[in-house]
Structures are given as structure tokens and as C-alpha cells.
Amino acid sequence: MSSHSVRVAHDRPHVPREQDLPSGRSRRSLRAILSELQQNRAEDAVVLDGDIDRDVAEVRLIDSVDQLDEVGAGALVVLDRRLSHIADGYLLDVAVRRAVSREVAGLMLTAPEGTDVSLTARSMCRRSGLGLVRLSPDRDLNTVLNVVAQEIADELHLTMERVRRAIDAIDQHAGEGSTATDLATIGSHVLSYDIQVTATLPQDHTDLLAVPVIVSQPEGEQFVTGRLPDADANTLLEMVLWRLASEASRAAFVAEQAERTNMLSVDEVLRQFLGASRETRDDLSSQARKLGIPVDAWHIVARFELDIPQEGIADGLLAYESRERLARIALTTASSSGGSWHTAQEPAALWLLHSHHGSSPPRDVGLRVHRLMGSVLAVLQHAVPELRAYVGIGGVHAGMTGVAGSATEAKVAATHARSQRGANHPISFDAIGIRSTLVEWYGSPTVQESIDVLFAPLDKVSQARRNETIEIIGTYLDFGGSIARTAEAVHLHRNAVRARLQRAIDLLGVDIDDPDQRLFLHLACRSHRIVGTSHS
Secondary structure (H helix, E strand, C coil): CCCEECCCCCCCCCCCCHHHCCCCCCCCEHHHHHHHHCCCCHHHEEEEECCCCCECCEEEEECCHHHHHHCCCCEEEEECCCHHHHHHCHHHHHHHHHHHHCCCCEEEEECCCCCCCCHHHHHHHHHHCCEEEEECCCCCHHHHHHHHHHHHCCHHHHHHHHHHHHHHHHHHHHCCCCCHHHHHHHHHHHHCCCEEEECCCCCCCCCCEEEEECCCCCCCCEEEEECCCCHHHHHHHHHHHHHHHHHHHHHHHHHHHHHHHHHHHHHHHHHHHHCCCHHHHHHHHHHHHHCCCCCCCEEEEEEEEEECCHHHEECCEECHHHHHHHHHHHHHHHHCCCCEEEEEEECCEEEEEEEECCCCCCCCHHHHHHHHHHHHHHHHHHHCCCCEEEEEECCCEEHHHHHHHHHHHHHHHHHHHHHCCCCCCCEEHHHCCHHHHHHHHHCCHHHHHHHHHHHHHHHHCCHHHHHHHHHHHHHHHHCCCCHHHHHHHHCCCHHHHHHHHHHHHHHHCCCCCCHHHHHHHHHHHHHHHHHCCCCC
């Protein structure tokens, strides 16, 4: 009987499993063919010895050892069932010698598991690299030949089949929270070609396919890349790359939306928490805990008061999208240092809350946060080069009241930074001297009540006029009663300052010549300026 040369194309739909994914590099290699034969069961095709990375040029079915003299180099020779019975005898040695002399890529024989295959034949295969494969008796040889023929037949058809399977695998795993790198690994296995995810492209990428993954995280753009030797295959690979990039972009968008939703929820609660009264904070604390804000821990708060040139401002406030983007960048940068971090936004400011669990915080936590805020500021300036920020950092305090206390101190420090024209340089509350004493003094409920009573007559005027009046009184007392210096500082005429000052003193009912009343009025004005005041 003559030998048979088989070239048959045949579609077999398949969704790859993880253990089924081929690991070879060449679509024509014996390894890739074995991967196809092992789709259902690994034991259907078992490698006994030799090199399975050889390329296969054709497949031959033979029923006589003599027919090996007719096969060409690179052939994969399949012994029919009758001839396969030589597996445990000297005839297999003869067959291997002839196959080696003809530069055959591999020999396949049908034999049950546990068959004593000739040790001499296996040794020759090992030395020569001839692949020796045992097929399970359950396998139909016609099916085996069809599979092999499909692998070594038309390259475009083969690539189309693998493209379909690769896209199926990507679709399947994309819904399981896989990253772009995960999907690239799956695509690489199914196609048997290297697909990578990279943030930058090499300078020499003329023959490299690269498709962008759309992400908006601070790390920026990513690419999925691959390289194939011919134009037709490259076109088909590009289909896989675009599908992979699309699924990776979608996954990144879903993750970003989930993160954004959680961030906005935390922002809302934390913003309310920072500005709430003690009673309201009690009500908000349970909601804060549900969102992961550890209100019972130790806390340190930083405040970023943001100034951006006019083109970055809408209606006097930072554009919402810009503030949100800066908040995300600040939170990502701070969180990279470890620990628990949360953020909240105001129209022209950002808050960062750092929380520490434990019986007491590290001694150097204030110094570490101060240095970290410098890094956060640098990243924000890289994102918005024209940004000017006045950054204040509060002290370390415990519990719910500690959050509010540290926030107040951070605001005082930021105000001090602004008054000293200290843009883009973080200032810690502990470093600003007498102001911390004033804040502690103002923290007394009795003092707050006394100041509220003192300034109560000004509640009848507008908030702007109220603040302006207190500023004029405080500046006048700062300058030791000098009308001229006060007028210069508040940019008013001397007569206007004198008239407004007299009306204010009369309205408040204060004897400014009495040392005690004068001192209390001065401290009240200073506290109003630093803390942002009583109900203002």
C-alpha cells in the first residue's frame, strides 16, 4: 500500500481553557500541533522523547516501515494502527533510524498507556531530536490527520481560527475583572505569539503593531503591542489587539467609575464632617465608618488652597472637573506611601485626611506627612504647571473631634501661608507660634460664646460688611491705634477708616480705652481672622 499525503482543512469551534492554552511560538511546530490534539485530554497525545519545537512541513500516514524512504524532510509521520504494534520491538528502532536519516520532524504511533516502547528508539530520538509521540487508542486517526493538516495547511486560515479563539477567550475573561496584562497573556497563549502591554513604545517600532488602551489614571496611556512576520497575519493580529485594547479600556472605565462613585460619596460625607457641629458629627460618624473612614483612629489633615490663572476658573470657582482631577491625583500620590487616606473638595480647596490605627501614632508622623505633602504638591504642579497652592497641615489628634481639630489647624496654617505669600510650600500648624495658642484659646466653648456675644450686633449687616468691619478693628489694634497705617493696610482713606471704626466701636458697645476690653476685642479679632470665625 502506498503512503498517503493528507492536506485537509476543517473547522472545529473551541473556547480555550487555561490548561488548554498553547505555549509554543510557531504555528507550524510539532508543539503547536500537539496542543491542538490535547484540546480535550492531555493523554490523547503524549510526548515520549525528542524535540517538539521542530517545524512540520507535511503529514504522512504509513502502514509499512519501508514507506519512510518516500517521505520528505520535515514530515510528521503517523503509523497506522497495525504498524503501531512495532512500538515494543526492534522494528521501531529501524523506523526511527530511517526517519532520522530522512530528517523527519516526528513519529506518531497509536498505543495504550503503559506500552513498553523500545528504549533504544527513545534514546535515538533523544539524541537526534526526532519527536516521538504516543497517540491514545481512543483517537480516530482520520481526525488526527485533519487536525495536523489544518495546522500545517493554509496559514491565513489557521490564523483566522486562532483569532476567533483568542477573541472568544478575551471576551470570556474580560468580564472577570482581568487587567490589560491578564488579557494580553491569554491572547499570547491562544495565538502562540507575544502580546505585551507597555506604557511607552520603543524607538524602533516600525514593524511593531501598537494599539492604545484608553485610560485616564495618572499613569497615563498604555499600549498593547505585537509583532508578526507577514502582512496578512499582521492584519489578523491587529484585530485581536484592537479587541483586547477595547476590553481593557472598558474594564478600566468601569473600575474608574466605581472608584469615582466611592470617592464622591466619601468626599460628600467627609466635607460635611469637617464643617459640622459636634452633634452633627455624631450623626455622620456611622455613615463615615460605612464608607471606610476610620473616625475613631488618629488623624492628621492637610488643606490645599488652590489658585489657578483665570483661564482655569469658572464663575470664580475652580472648574468641577479640574478640582476632581486634582483630588484624584493628590489621593493617588498620598496613598502610594501607604496607610489610610481620604479626600474632600471645596470650591477652591482640597482636603487630605490621613488616619492611623493603633494606641498612638508614630512620633515622626507629622514630619512624614509634611514631606509627603511636598511630593503631592510637586505632582499637582506637574499636572497643572501654573498652579499655586497654599498648603497647611494640622496636628495629630484622635477620634471624631480630632478630625475637626486637625482640619481647623490645617486651615489656620494655610491662611498663614497665604498671608506670608508662601505659595507651594507646605506649612505645619505647629510651626506658626502664637497662632496655635489663639486657636486653643478659641477652642473653649466659653470663649466662643463670649466672642459670639461681642460680635452679635454685627449680625444685622451683610456677611461681607461684617468681616470687613472686624478686619478694620483688628488691623487698627495690630498697629497700636494708628489710623494712618490702618488706612494703608486696608486700602481706604483715613477719614473712611476713622468713621467706620467709630461706628463699629459704638455698635459693639466696647470701651476701647479699657485695657481688658481692648485686649479681649483684639484677641477676638485675631481669632476671627485665623479660625475663619464665629458662625461666618
